[in-house]
Amino acid sequence: MANILLTTQCNRSCPYCFAKREMSSSAKDSIMSWDNLIYIADFLKASGQRHIALLGGEPTIHPECVDFILYLFERGFDVTIFTNGMLSPARLKEFKKYLTIISPEKLSFVCNLNDPVKTPASVTETERIHQFLSAMGPWTIPGFNIYQHNFTLDFLFDFINRYGMKRHMRLGITHPVPGKQSDFIHVDDMRQIIERLYSYRHHFDTFRVTPGLDCGFPICKFRDEELGWMQRLRVPSHFSCGPAFDIAPDMGLYHCFPLSNYQRKSLFEFDSMQQIDAHFAQLRDQIKAEIPGIYEECDGCRYQEDGVCNGGGICQVLNRFIGEARIRIPEIENELAKDCLPE
Ligand code: SF4
Numbered sequence: 001m002a003n004i005l006l007t008t009q010c011n012r013s014c015p016y017c018f019a020k021r022e023m024s025s026s027a028k029d030s031i032m033s034w035d036n037l038i039y040i041a042d043f044l045k046a047s048g049q050r051h052i053a054l055l056g057g058e059p060t061i062h063p064e065c066v067d068f069i070l071y072l073f074e075r076g077f078d079v080t081i082f083t084n085g086m087l088s089p090a091r092l093k094e095f096k097k098y099l100t101i102i103s104p105e106k107l108s109f110v111c112n113l114n115d116p117v118k119t120p121a122s123v124t125e126t127e128r129i130h131q132f133l134s135a136m137g138p139w140t141i142p143g144f145n146i147y148q149h150n151f152t153l154d155f156l157f158d159f160i161n162r163y164g165m166k167r168h169m170r171l172g173i174t175h176p177v178p179g180k181q182s183d184f185i186h187v188d189d190m191r192q193i194i195e196r197l198y199s200y201r202h203h204f205d206t207f208r209v210t211p212g213l214d215c216g217f218p219i220c221k222f223r224d225e226e227l228g229w230m231q232r233l234r235v236p237s238h239f240s241c242g243p244a245f246d247i248a249p250d251m252g253l254y255h256c257f258p259l260s261n262y263q264r265k266s267l268f269e270f271d272s273m274q275q276i277d278a279h280f281a282q283l284r285d286q287i288k289a290e291i292p293g294i295y296e297e298c299d300g301c302r303y304q305e306d307g308v309c310n311g312g313g314i315c316q317v318l319n320r321f322i323g324e325a326r327i328r329i330p331e332i333e334n335e336l337a338k339d340c341l342p343e
């Protein structure tokens with residue numbers, strides 16, 4: 001699946017943001033143009049894609065966000081928009097007028113929410129999120145990025161009930177940007193995170209909410225009863241890395257935010273999704289040939305041999321390269337050196 005960045009501008013500053021390198025407020029090419037959007041739609045259509053995700057920055061601040069969404073519908077795509085929910089009153093009015101006539105099956109929002117106690121928003125920001133969820137709750141899935149060990153999910157269940165949101169919850173781990181300073185969950189802390197997540201199983205069961213796990217969770221850190229619970233709930237989970245890729249407003253193409261500078265390409269260099277998939281698969285294979293995964297045990301792991309887990313995220317794997325005395329593949333060393341340059 002492709003993620004399209006409508007803009008690299010954002011109206012919020014989250015402590016764990018792993019997209020910071022891509023964010024800019026002034027660059028001329030920081031917003032997606034109509035020409036580029038149409039090119040992308042043609043490209044994805046020709047590759048048989050039916051679903052598009054719109055990201056930012058904050059995609060809803062793109063001046064033509066609503067027209068873009070309606071255009072993508074006309075082209076036959078289902079659209080998911082990742083937002084922080086802090087829409088201006090004028091933009092929200094447009095959403096209510098033009099988007100509430102679209103079925104929640106075809107249009108959905110993932111509203112990435114921060115814990116109101118641990119990462120408080122301003123009064124205005126809180127009010128805007130409330131207004132957004134009051135209007136668009138039935139179209140919206142709450143999203144949460146885990147960046148602290150003692151995270152809580154109670155407020156998300158509260159939001160789901162209060163705003164009639166979709167009974168699903170997108171849960172992501174915050175990942176490192178190799179060579180950069182950012183808050184992220186270390187691979188040694190995965191077990192602690194999973195335990196805490198599992199401690200909410202009664203909430204998920206009682207409120208009939210299904211969790212969905214984003215990329216980079218290592219299957220070996222789940223206990224049998226936890227995997228059984230997830231299987232029973234049919235939890236969509238990625239014990240892998242890289243099912244999607246990102247297309248920036250300047251048509252830059254990369255694996256994902258943490259790797260936005262790593263072997264970055266342009267969409268214009270490719271003729272099909274198959275070529276892009278092959279390019280990123282090769283990138284992952286090249287790195288994994290050096291270090292098979294995020295743990296020593298990844299080397300020869302049965303889950304990896306069976307194709308169930310591919311050794312964790314390559315952002316975490318690359319992070320293991322940083323500071324090594326000797327890196328054996330010059331291409332990887334050169335790419336990482338680029339990342340280590342001062343901003
Ligand atoms: S490949 Fe690595 S991360 Fe995946 S299950 Fe095996 S040991 Fe865990």
Ligand code: SF4
Nearest residue numbers: 215241242256313315
């Ligand atoms: S490198 Fe893989 S695990 Fe890390 S953020 Fe990207 S897709 Fe996710």
